Every structure is written in C-alpha cells, then in structure tokens.
Amino acid sequence: QVQLVESGGGLVQAGGSLRLSCAASGRTSSITAMGWYRQAPGKQRELVATITSGGRTIYADSVKGRFTISRDNAKNTVYLQMNSLKSEDTAVYYCSAVMAREASWGQGTQVTVSS
Numbered sequence: 001q002v003q004l005v006e007s008g009g010g011l012v013q014a015g016g017s018l019r020l021s022c023a024a025s026g027r028t029s030s031i032t033a034m035g036w037y038r039q040a041p042g043k044q045r046e047l048v049a050t051i052t053s054g055g056r057t058i059y060a061d062s063v064k065g066r067f068t069i070s071r072d073n074a075k076n077t078v079y080l081q082m083n084s085l086k087s088e089d090t091a092v093y094y095c096s097a098v099m100a101r102e103a104s105w106g107q108g109t110q111v112t113v114s115s
Contacts, residue, residue, distance in 0.1 A: 002026040002104040004095045009109030012085055016113075020080040022095030022106060033098040034078045036069065038091035038111075048093070049080060062088075085113045 008020040024031065035050030035058075049069035050058045057069055068081040082089065090113050095106040 002028060002031060002097045002099065004097055004104055004106035006093065006095045006106040006109040009093060009111045011112045011114065013114050014085060014087055016085050017081070017083045018085065018111060020082070020093055020095075020109060020111075022078045022080075024076040024078075024097055024104075027099075028076045028097075030099045031097045032100065034071065035096050035098075036078075036080045036093055037096060038089075038093045039108075040091040043091075045094070051078065082111070085111075087113050087115050089113050 003025050005023050006020060008018060010018060012018050033050055033052040036048040037045050038048050039045040048060055048063055049067055051069045051071055059067065066084045069078065071078045089111060091111060092108040093111050094108045097104045
C-alpha cells in the first residue's frame with residue numbers, strides 16, 4: 001500500500017512557473033512508475049507526465065518543452081516543474097504511483113493560471 005501527498009499548487013500568472021511535489025510513503029519499493037495527471041472542470045483526467053523506475057519519461061504533447069518531471073529516490077518524491085504556464089494548464093493536478101497490481105492516487109492540488 002502506497003500513500004501520496006501532493007504540494008506546491010497555487011495561483012500564478014500566465015508565463016510564470018510552479019513546482020509541484022509528491023511524497024510517497026508505505027510500500028514504495030513496489031512502485032514501477034510515478035506520474036502526474038490533471039483534470040479540468042468538465043474534462044476527463046489526462047496524463048501530464050510519467051517517469052518509470054528506470055528513469056524513462058513520457059509527456060503529453062501539450063506540455064512538452066515546458067514541463068519537466070523528475071524524482072528524488074532517497075526522498076521517495078517526484079516533482080513537476082512547470083514553466084511558461086498557460087491558462088489552459090488550469091486544473092487539479094493528481095500524483096499517481098503505479099504498482100504491479102494497483103495504482104495509488106493523491107488528493108490533488110489546484111493549479112490556477114490567470115491571464
């Protein structure tokens with residue numbers, strides 16, 4: 001069982017930056033990948049970025065070149081550095097951890113980008 005806690009969300013102007021953090025606890029040795037998803041009002045939850053235990057990354061086309069996912073294995077923490085933010089990035093951002101049998105989700109953190 002893995003528990004996730006997100007932090008770092010907030011209000012930022014377009015063109016600005018935010019850094020989200022996700023701390024994992026519990027059976028962290030079972031995690032094969034971690035990532036970030038987001039959900040805007042009236043929209044389906046969508047993948048933002050993922051990073052595997054081997055360090056491979058995947059980004060949504062909409063954030064390539066602007067967002068960077070990284071990890072600190074010693075702290076069992078993943079980060080999402082978000083630069084050049086746009087109003088369309090406004091959403092609740094959820095951290096996820098994927099194991100062989102199940103996935104865990106954090107409670108989400110609100111990111112609001114103003115014009």
